[in-house]
Amino acid sequence: MPGVPSNKACERCKKRHLKCDETRPHCERCSAAGVECPGYVQTRKFIDQGASVRRRYAPYHETHAKSGAAAHVGEGTTGLSSHAQPIIQSQQPRAELFGVQSDNGTSDSTLNSRQDESHISVKNVQMVEAGPFDDIEPVSLQSQSSVLNGLAAHPASDLNLAFGSRAPTSPIGNSISPLASIGRTPALENVLHKTSLDRPDTEKMKSSEDISPQRSEREEFQNIVSELMTGTEHEIAFLTRHFAEIIGPWLDLSDSGKFFSVYVPIRAINAPSLKYAIAALAAKQLGRVKGAKLSTGEGMLTSPATTEMYPNAQADWFLKAANYYYMAASDISNSTSYGYTTASSSAVLESPIEMIGRWLNRMLVQDKDQHVSNKDIFRKAEEMMATAALLTFYKLFDSDGDQWHTHLTGIRKAFDVLVEADRVNLSFFSHGIRTCFWNFARQDYLASYFTRCPTHLDPENLDLWRAAGISIDNHAKFHINQSGPINMSQEDQAANGICWLVSKVVNFLAQSRQSQIAQWTGSSQSRSTGSKDSPGDASQLSTNTWLDLCFGFQSWFEGVPETFRPCVRIEQPKDLSKPSENSKLPFPEVFYSFTTCAATMQHYHFGRIALLLNRPTDDVSAPSTAFDRLQGYREVTKEVEYRSRELCGIALGRPQGGVRIYMIPLLFAVGQCLxxxxEHQIIVDLLRGVEADLGWAAEYAVQKLYASWNR
Structure with a gap:
């Protein structure tokens, strides 16, 4: 609540106990006496005499009668506290900046009392109620050193205790909100009290649209405090919760056991590299979406927990993400090194999966005299593989599809070592290693599709894929077990089975591309590989491989459970963005109640489209007449159009984030067929929607599509 002037008389009249006419800037009594008026130095003191005084002297806005309730404003914005208004002054321009509307009415007496505030004394200022940290005025550059000294004088545990306290309610329950309290030292309190009165009125009343693009002192101070929070209990808790609720399910796309969203945050308590990898990935995702949190379905009007909010709405998440990534990579380097040497700065440049692959080779294969049990080694391997998966995910987040393949170098060696070790110890990968494998496998074939090169994980290495949990018989045929030897649901088996099949398709495309390059360069493929097969034999082998893949996809589709049927389907949904009642979208809208099934069906249609468009020529069984060939082209076009519509229909149903981030290469492929x-505009909107909502890079696919359409 703003301060109430204790006396409006000038200093001379006040000392002489004379009635002052309060004329500004100099009173007439002093002028008539021929002396210089000393001015109106007003000492403010804070009082609370009920709602009547608050209404008279300050804009008092109360959204809800209940303290702790939050007003829902919208999604994708950063919220301010609604019931804990700043005590020193109104922050209406700041509220407008974050999408919160407040009463900006200010009484004349309050405006008059703000004149000449550069000389205001603060010795009698009292705080009635602690306001949100984000509502505190900026500290001047001269005062920052004293603030930092005050913060440094208190141990981190004091700050952590303050971070754990209940914060005021954010009006936007699904977004990053400033905490109402932060660890305040006496030095910090004094600076905050003083600087809240030192800001000029013109700056206080400035509209959010007129804010200078230059960083203000307030932002600089907030960034300093935010950097001091790196690694603190509250920041780690905030990022860990964000990972568990938002990002973890993306990595558990084909794992009903929820290893990443449930077990990994628990393992991170005692695993520094895993803890920092979680923080790095969560911070980077927040940076990509400009600090906006996604809604996870919780109440919109209830009070959020302290761990759901962050005190600085303008935190540099990218800088924090880079710091945490380096901390995680350094810890992995120390854990995988031979001695107890400190990691160098070059550790962050090396692939985490390559470092872990060397460590696994040394611990599980080379070292025979081990002083720890294999059980402990495999548990440690689970944690390190999970860390590598998170850090690789971190790199893929904002990389172009053409760069994915280089970030996955080393996964083949690491899993080959695990397969070699499992032949002696176990028949299958553990739960954590299995989940990491399927994440790498999915990223692997999508990366290879962009570059048209073979996948790192060889789909012909059946021992590897069997160890990962899917059932492949001796004839290399996949089938779903009703009750398998490991705890994997039928939906997970089907999802992982399609991952293996699509990997085989992508490798088939890479082989076909190599054959074409060999023909263009004038050197036969058989000569380069040393094979004595004739070109006719190679063509027949390619045709057999293509037919075998087609039968594999058809057998897979016939064996999936009923959960792979959509629960909602609209054949011709209306385009609500257009006023015409007859405007219909060219695609259906399809929604699956099971997230795993939605992603799996998209990849199934993607694999079938890739096979249809890359059928090899066969001189024996090819159509004999031009009309037969034309009819064959029409059938292919019709099926490609059908599967493209199905894939886009699932995308239009706005499935869970784990489905959407992996459909970027799929939409890119479909966009080239439409x-x-x-249809082109819908594809572009879907791609850009993924980047806007989730932060996953998609603009490179849009630009590639535009280049393809404009040729």
Missing amino acids: ESDD
Whole structure:
């Protein structure tokens, strides 16, 4: 609540106990006496005499009668506290900046009392109620050193205790909100009290649209405090919770056991590299979406927990993410090194999976005299593989599809070592290693599709894929077990089975591309590989491989459970963005109640489209006449159009984030098959929606599509 002037008389009249006419800037009594008026130095003191005084002297806005309730404003914005208004002054321009509307009415007496505030004394200022940290005015550059000294004088545990306290309610329950309290030392309190009165009125009343693009002192101070929070209990808790609720399910796309969203945050308590990898990935995702948190379905009007909010709405998440990534990579380097040497700065440049692959080779294969049990080694391997998966995910987050393949170098060697070790110890990978494998496998074939090169994980290495949990018989045929030897649901088996099949398709495309390059360069493939097969034999082998893949996809589709049927389907949904009642979208809208099934069906249609468009020529069984060939082309076009519509229909149903981040290469492939402008625009909107909502890079796919359409 703003301060109430204790006396409006000038200093001379006040000392002489004379009635002052309060004329500004100099009173007439002093002027008539021929003396210089000393001015109106007003000492403010804070009082609380009920709602009547608050209404008279300050804008008092109360959204809800209940303290702790939050007003829902919208998604994708950063919220301010609604019931804990700043005590020193109104922050209406700041509220407008974050999408919160407040009453900006200010009484004349309050405006008059703010004049000449550069000389205001603060010795009698009292705080009635602690306001949100984000509502505190900026500290001047001269005062920052004293603030930092005050913070440094208190141990980190004091700050952590303050971070754990209940914060005021954010009006936006699903977004990053400033905490109402932060660890305040006496030095910090004094500076905050003083600087809250030192800000000029013109700056206080400035509209959010007129804010200078230059970083203000307030932002600089907030960034300093934010950097001091790196690694603190509250920041780690905030990022860990964000990972568990938002990002973890993306990595558990084909794991009903929820290893990443449930077990990994628990393992991170005693595993520094895993803890920092979680923080790095969560911070980077927040940076990509400009600090906006996604809604996870909790109440919109209830009070959020302290761990759901962050005190600085303008935190440099990218800088924090880089710091945490380096801390995680350094810890992995120390853990995998031979001695107890400190990690160098070059550790952050090396692939985490390559470092872990060397460590696994040394611990599980080379070292025979081990002083720890294999059980402990495999548990440690689970944690390190999970860390590598998170740090690789971190790199893929904002990389172009053409760069994915280089970030996955080393996964083949690491899993080959695990397969070699499991032949002696176990028949299958553990739960954590299995989940990491399927994440790498999915990223592997999508990366290879962009570059048209073979996958790192060889789909013909059946021992590897069997160790990962899917059932492949001696004839290399996949099938779903009703009750398998490991705890893997039928949906997970089907999802991982399609991952193996699509990997085989992508490798088939890479082989076909190599054959084409060999023909263009004038050197036969058989000569380069040393094979004595004739070109006719190679063509027949390619045709057999293509047919075998087609039968594999058809057998897979016939064996999936009923959960792979959509629960909602609209054949011709209306385009609500257009006023015409007859405007229909060119795609259906399809929704699956099971997230795993939605992603799996998208990849199934993607694999079938890739096979349809890359059928090898066969001189024996090819159509004999031109009309037969034309009819064959029409059938292919019709099926490609059908599967493209199905894939886009699932995307239009807005599935869970784990489905959307992996459908970027799929939409890129479908976009090259579609022709109408309306269809192109929908593809572009879907791709850019992924980047806007989730932060996953997609603009490179849009630009590639535009280049393809404009040729």
